[in-house]
Structures are given as C-alpha cells and as structure tokens.
Amino acid sequence: MDSKTLRSEPSVLIITNMGPKPSAPFQGQFVTAQVTGLDAINPGYHFMRWHADSRLNRLLKYPVFLLDFIWRFILSRRTYSVVHVHFFYPTIWLALLYRLFRNPKAKIIVTCHGSDIYKYQSPGFWYRWCADKVQHWIFTSEALKNRFSLPCSPSTVLSAGIADSFARETPLELASKTIDLLYVGSLDFNKGIDRLIGLLPALTTKKIVIAGAGPWLSKLQQAAAPFPNVSILGPQTASELAGLYRKARCFISVSRHESFGLVMAEAMACHTPVVATYTDGAAAQIQQGVNGYLVAQHSESNSNSQTEQQVLAGLLAALEQLWQLPAAGYQHMQLEARAWAEQCLVSDVVSKLICLYPKV
CATH class of the missing domain: 3.40.50.2000 (Glycogen Phosphorylase B;)
Structure with missing residues (x-):
C-alpha cells in the first residue's frame, strides 16, 4: 500500500472493554488480532489495560479505563475519523466522549459480541439513547442480530476472526x-x-x-x-x-x-x-x-x-x-x-x- 493510499484511508480508533487478566490471559485476543491485521492503516487501540480478579479491580476498573482513555486519546494530538467499539455497552460511552471533546464528526461503528445484547433484552433509556448515536452495526452472527431489539440499519454480520x-x-x-x-x-x-x-x-x-x-x-x-x-x-x-x-x-x-x-x-x-x-x-x-x-x-x-x-x-x-x-x-x-x-x-x-x- 503506497503513501497516497494510506493518506486516503480514514483514521480509525478501536476501543474494547476486554483485556487479559490472570484468570483469562488471552481474553480479547481476537480484537488484538484484528488490530494487528489492520496495521497498514495504523489504527489507535484502547483496551482495558488494568484488569485483574481482585475486588478492588472490579470496583475501579471502569473509572481507570475511562481516565486512561482521556489521557491517551482525548488529550492526544492525533484525531480519528472513525471510532470502532468492540462490545457495545458500556464501552460506547468512551466513543461518545471522543466525539464530544475531540471530533464531533467522528463516525461510530459498534461490534456486538453477545452479552452486550443478551444482558439488555429490555434496553433502558441510556442504552437506547447510545444506540441512536451509532452509524454502523456489526454482529458476530445473524441470530445475534435478530436478538437486537433496536433499529440497527445499516449493519453487517462478520465473525470476530481467528488467527x-x-x-x-x-x-x-x-x-x-x-x-x-x-x-x-x-x-x-x-x-x-x-x-x-x-x-x-x-x-x-x-x-x-x-x-x-x-x-x-x-x-x-x-x-x-x-x-x-x-x-x-x-x-x-x-x-x-x-x-x-x-x-x-x-x-x-x-x-x-x-x-x-x-x-x-x-x-x-x-x-x-x-x-x-x-x-x-x-x-x-x-x-x-x-x-x-x-x-x-x-x-x-x-x-x-x-x-x-x-x-x-x-x-x-x-x-x-x-x-x-x-x-x-x-x-x-x-x-x-x-x-x-x-x-x-x-x-x-x-x-x-x-x-x-x-x-x-
């Protein structure tokens, strides 16, 4: 891919609330594999870097996840035109913060992986409000898409990918x-x-x-x-x-x-x-x-x-x-x-x- 092609590609930031931890050292590796495969477009990548099994971690991991994101991407000079969220809720809030503070024109893509839909079969107000801000949906199976009770057009069915x-x-x-x-x-x-x-x-x-x-x-x-x-x-x-x-x-x-x-x-x-x-x-x-x-x-x-x-x-x-x-x-x-x-x-x-x- 030549430099002219690279300049024409959108700048992409990938966000996921998954990350390795002692009891699951390979958790989220499929997202990492996608990021590695996308190396030609040099995407930004934010995942849950502080992830463990302690009670303290369970209480504070999302506040730390948010603060880490603000430091690494909202306060960064680099601007992204596409924000790709893996695992819709509550990860979507980081994408919305990025749009609010860094790039109001940024487009949001969401990949739903399962429990981000299964656990919200009766979606509340904020879940529905966030869903309305998404430009494109990706589902890992057609059946998962059919379980989603909110409008999700346009959408794509796409596997998370294996090595x-x-x-x-x-x-x-x-x-x-x-x-x-x-x-x-x-x-x-x-x-x-x-x-x-x-x-x-x-x-x-x-x-x-x-x-x-x-x-x-x-x-x-x-x-x-x-x-x-x-x-x-x-x-x-x-x-x-x-x-x-x-x-x-x-x-x-x-x-x-x-x-x-x-x-x-x-x-x-x-x-x-x-x-x-x-x-x-x-x-x-x-x-x-x-x-x-x-x-x-x-x-x-x-x-x-x-x-x-x-x-x-x-x-x-x-x-x-x-x-x-x-x-x-x-x-x-x-x-x-x-x-x-x-x-x-x-x-x-x-x-x-x-x-x-x-x-x-």
Whole structure:
C-alpha cells in the first residue's frame, strides 16, 4: 500500500472493554488480532489495560479505563475519523466522549459480541439513547442480530476472526488422533462446565483434555480427580491450541449462550468436527451431520426446551454418533469443517473491515 493510499484511508480508533487478566490471559485476543491485521492503516487501540480478579479491580476498573482513555486519546494530538467499539455497552460511552471533546464528526461503528445484547433484552433509556448515536452495526452472527431489539440499519454480520495460523495445520487421520474429546474456553456456568462435569462418569474410556481457566476451575478439578483419563490444562497459546485441536477427534461446546464461539471455528480450521449445544453461535457455524452435530437445549425462543438430563443425553448420543463414523465418513466431516472455517480467518475479516471503514 503506497503513501497516497494510506493518506486516503480514514483514521480509525478501536476501543474494547476486554483485556487479559490472570484468570483469562488471552481474553480479547481476537480484537488484538484484528488490530494487528489492520496495521497498514495504523489504527489507535484502547483496551482495558488494568484488569485483574481482585475486588478492588472490579470496583475501579471502569473509572481507570475511562481516565486512561482521556489521557491517551482525548488529550492526544492525533484525531480519528472513525471510532470502532468492540462490545457495545458500556464501552460506547468512551466513543461518545471522543466525539464530544475531540471530533464531533467522528463516525461510530459498534461490534456486538453477545452479552452486550443478551444482558439488555429490555434496553433502558441510556442504552437506547447510545444506540441512536451509532452509524454502523456489526454482529458476530445473524441470530445475534435478530436478538437486537433496536433499529440497527445499516449493519453487517462478520465473525470476530481467528488467527490464520490455525488454517496452516495439516489434518491428522482418524487413527492418529490421540485425544477423544477436547474443550477449550472459560470455565464458568454460562460455558456449561457443570454439563462437562456431568458427562465425565459416562466417558471413562475416552481421553479428555480441558484447556482454560475461570471460576469453576476448582469444582472441575475436584470432579475430575477420580478420572485419570481427564487432563486439565491452563490457558494455552495459539500454537499450543492448534496442536490440541489437531490431535482431537471431537471438540465440544456446552454453552448456554454463545454469540459466535471462536473456539469452534478454531477447531474446525484444524480439521476437527464439533459437537455443541444449540446457541446462536453454534447454529451459525455447524451444519448438522456435515461438520458436526447440534444438541437441543433451553432457549427463550424454544417452547420445547430440554431438561439438563436431556441435554446430557443428547450430547452423549451426538458424541457416540461422531466417534462411530467410519474413517472415510470422518475424513469427509474434517474437510467440511475446514472449508467452513475459511470465512472466519482474521485476514478475511480485516479485508472486509478495510472496505467498510471508508463507506461509513
């Protein structure tokens, strides 16, 4: 890209309230990956740099986040014409402050990731007032967009993006896989760790690997102690995750709510099929019997909600169905999973954002 092209590009400031912390050292890394991919337009980037698990941090992290933003960007000489907010509320307030004090003509783009919509199903006055100030909306899935109860035109559906390095992993044939079941992600109630615990007694003959951290870690460790077939790892780097995905016969997602679920896309990029509970994110990615299996669960929009025992039974049935596939059928599912994940690569996401910014 030559200097003339660079001068014609809008100046972009990216803001997110996500950031790494001890219990989630890779939190928000998908936003960082987008920023890195956008290096050619040299975007500004503000994330929650002071982020921990202490009570003091929970009380003061947003005031510090705001003061840090004022110092770094409102008092800065550099001016941005586009402010891209990741996670709508309350992060949007920083974008509105920037427009008020630095550039009244700045355009605001918002990427909604899930709980910034799920937690505001009956949006209050200030949520609605802020939403009215947005010029363009991005949703990580079509289903998430449909859950948004306010006007959101114009809008785009776009994955948050997974590292291109996952797509460089060569596939392992079924006989060479050494992990029967892999889980990667936060260890909390919404991610369904209680469900994962509930599956353990029925899977004593399977090699299970769980990678992640979160508030349910001690409960998981206690529940898994009687099962030598279960390995619990801490948070992993992208290269370490790629190795795990590649070795796994199946990746599992047991979330109650999921707007997209990048770990499912990462697994599929490494030629690993997925079994998942039905969420917005899983439904957007999994084609039943093609690149994985979906299992029904409770949903606000589903009158045929499943009990937890039915969810566990459905998960076990789907896992057995996948594990019993012949080598040729499993290989076909691997290839379908890999082909689908192409559209989630961060390079593809970044190219679409570069086209979107000037239009806004």
